Amino acid sequence: MIPKAIIQNVVSTAQLFDKNTLIIRIQQPIRSTALVFSNGRIVCVGTKSVKDSEIAIGHFVDIISSASSLPIRMRGFKIQNVVSSFAFPGHINLPALYDTMRIAPPTWLAKHISYNPEFFPGMCLRLVDFRTVVLVFTTGKCIITGARTEEEIFIVQNKIYNSILMFCKNQ
CATH class of the missing domain: 3.30.310.10 (TATA-Binding Protein)
Known part of the structure; x- marks a missing residue:
């Protein structure tokens, strides 16, 4: 859920x-x-x-x-701008998530994905068809920003959740 x-x-x-x-x-x-x-x-x-x-x-x-x-x-x-946050049930393996998203990106992911822990501790994902940006952190926290409606927040969350959940530790 x-x-x-x-x-x-x-x-x-x-x-x-x-x-x-x-x-x-x-x-x-x-x-x-x-x-x-x-x-x-x-x-x-x-x-x-x-x-x-x-x-x-x-x-x-x-x-x-x-x-x-x-x-x-x-x-x-x-x-x-509407900003929201939620948490996955455990920590996220960001290096593995980043490698997988680069090699086999899901259909919802735009070409832009960045993860450089030396400069910023989170992974930045841009979605196709939305102007939103999703920030995912190893702690399991996730921030969605750039939406114009509350409905857009929930649509984006539903698109990304299961793809990222596979990389969640301590489920």
């Missing part, structure tokens, strides 16, 4: 019509941080779901509107 991937961070942006510059951190209703730039761009980070990100951005716009003498409107809400 594949463990459920846990969303760690969602990054979204929106465009404000007025120009502002500030950092806002809130704990309620959803813990998150907004970076508001002078060109009107607002970046929301730290939420745990796409829906929470939409709610948080709306809350940030309300905060900015209440501090402004002019009404603030928002346009162009867009999810930029």
Whole structure:
């Protein structure tokens, strides 16, 4: 059974019509941080779901509107990045996984695969048909980044899980 991937961070942006510059951190209703730039761009980070990100951005716009003498409107809400993580049931034999993926890559794997433990302790996998990057570590931890939706995270996880599970020690 594949463990459920846990969303760690969602990054979204929106465009404000007025120009502002500030950092806002809130704990309620959803813990998150907004970076508001002078060109009107607002970046929301730290939420745990796409829906929470939409709610948080709306809350940030309300905060900015209440501090402004002019009404603030928002346009162009867009999810930029969804990051999630999950763990395999044991440690991963990355050298064997790397050699196998280079010699006989699965259909889901793009040509880009990198593993150089002298520079970075994890293996970096890029998938065909997705702009996501999967980082796999010897501890069995796995990070999926670059997705635009939560569904994309779960699709990617389902594609990679069984191929990597074969290299899991201590199952």
